[in-house]
Amino acid sequence: MSAAAALSPAPARSFDRKLITPLVLGAILNPVNSSMLAVALVPIAATFHARPAETAWLVSGLYLATATGQPVAGRLVDRYGARTLYLAGAALVGIAGLIGTFASSLGMLVAARVLLGFGTCAGYPAAMYLIRRSGVAKPGGVLTALSVSAQTVVVIGPTVGGLLIGAAGWRTLFAVNIPLALLCLVLGGLILPRSAPAENLGRLDYLGIGLFAGTLTTLMLFLLGPTVGHLWLLALCVVLAAGFARRELRLADPFLDLRVFGGNGPLIVTYLRTLLAMTISYAYLYGFTQWLEAGRGLSPSHAGLILLPMSLVAIAVSSITGRRAEFRGKLLVGAVGQLLACALILLLDSTSAIWIPVLISLICGVPQGLNSLANQNAVYFQADPDRMGAAAGLLRTFAYLGAMVSSAATGAFFDHGADTPGLHHLAVFLIVVASLLLLVVLADRSLRRLGTAPAGNLTFAKGPDSCRSPRSTPRPPS
Template identity: 30%
Template structure:
């Protein structure tokens, strides 16, 4: 459990620590907020693509091999990233780091399910603590490291975790079963068909082109032909992706599953919305504190700790509540808390005490703890047992899509400079989204399936 836990925490830890480093990276590389946001975009786009791919690869080559390979990749990326000569190379190493950490997340849960046969639910809950705990305390760790050293420390801090996980995993994780003869003798073309390499390519090209097109047209006052062409390429590629996935025998994202099980579709839509709300605050508030209120990275990390602590405290309480009452009441309360936190953001101004942001952080932290358990429970209720593996993969992809959309929202609203007015506008938009989430939770049936 420790060997797997130390490996899987690297993905949420590195996705959250970066939130307090955005202002410093802007200064170091002389970038505006939109450009520096690609350090977030790149990580989540790569994670959304790599995790289901590596999950399939582990079935072919063995879970222990993929887990150990991921640790090596993450080690190399963490060691080299601080030496990046420019921001473009930093993005490249962030993508490599994302792929490495995604290897561990993709197979860590499977390793626990296969090799821990007693008290399996307890083991899975412990693993979720590694995941949610790393994401929760990431901004605090990042703030402290940047205050004591520099932004490069948020990469170097991975090395002791990687080394400890590798040594423990090498000794404690049982060896993989030999691959089947079919997998051993499979041609490259058949293996590409199995992982749906063409679908992955279309999805990647479409998503990246569309995002680049949108970001390029951020707030310049006019739209040039370049962003429009990129956006159209992205839409065409995504359209081709949908058509391809509907015909593929082993699709990267099985879209037919959504059509066959509409309740599962609604769970994923809600989860995307939940993550747009949470990560808009998660990434937006540190930049607001540092660039508008001129709060140091260390103090920002301390303030952001309230978000993580509230989430950690709420998660086990949510588990007991949801076991008794089902996911609907917890998700409804979560939506109301997000609405309160979003409205509170709108009321903040230059004279508001900095500590007053803790109210918004506490509201979003508690709601995140409720959502971590509630959305997972709703997903299990809405998904047939024979498709739970596919449902879990789609569920994780929805998390990353929500995170990517939150970063895109911040970039469009803030443009070149993070401002108090832009942050208040963000609060207004989040308030509308949170009220929509409350409505969806209210209409949810007790079975966990929304009314179609």
């Protein structure tokens, strides 16, 4: 085959729309379990007589497992195809739902959340893999459906969770995973295409996976308690990270090809933006919701309803802007919106009128509908097509790192309860994070050109302003 033929764009294809339902269902399993728990932390703490620092493990356990497992699942999807990993993940979700429904201790609940984290790892990388391999020239509609569904679940989750708790108790939040998992198994088994493993598969890099998992685990454990006494965890994280980098750079077929990821500056910046944006989003979802219940005195149902305007705005914003190729404008509006919302939180106290948190919820809906969608679509255009599963998994890893940072901040500022002074300290921290996010968006000049060429026809070298010839083009479905 000639060089010109190798570099020519793949013919445009239409996406098989019957895949959308199982892919969306698999991708929302994690946001379902992330968002609904926000209004359950207080009643769970009351059931098991636990402090906020202890119930924080229900959040951290899921994200620790998922942040570690997402790139692993993504790499396995790249090697073996989407269907097998999708079905295995769905089975784990069902098992975890059973454990959580009948848990008799906080420890069992944490174990169920960890298992949920691993089980929900495969859905999103599998979806991005199949969309990328379909060869769709303009995937905006499909990617928007994927993002809008996840965002919708995130923002309506607290409302639905509050209603479920009011109707049948917090255990229903674990029980809902059982029918969802069964539905994924049935639809995935019937609809998802079988695919042959990638050619010339070598031995899976188990040591690299272990070093990667150890690096993330020690980092997140340090973030849960960032004290002088825990600095040894940070030191161990650095040692493990160095060992991971050394091994991956020496292997011909590594778990994560750092030469590819490290040479793609715009993709790294997208991961950084995701970390900063999700730190704010999850701090609002968990920290602000806890304050509404413990500091403002609202019930879980009412706290969930306060967040409902955010869901409506986010859905509308994502739906309206999803097909537009503009990236920089969306991210600028998202960063400014988060900065404004965090500043308004400083006005709240235990006697504040309800319309103020409702207004904050409305404002938060705008960045909620813009940031995740823009960053997800950026990865689609920036990532190496042959490693789309791993790249998508890493995007989620950085999102969960943001969740861990927010969890650590919430635990630190709410150490003596979710009171108003703690909320204000949390808001100041988030203002700093939002300001950094705004600076990162302003500095990234590659965003102006992103999406102007079909996916696969543009990749980036070591700086955000240097482009080079494409490595490959989208492949047809396996």
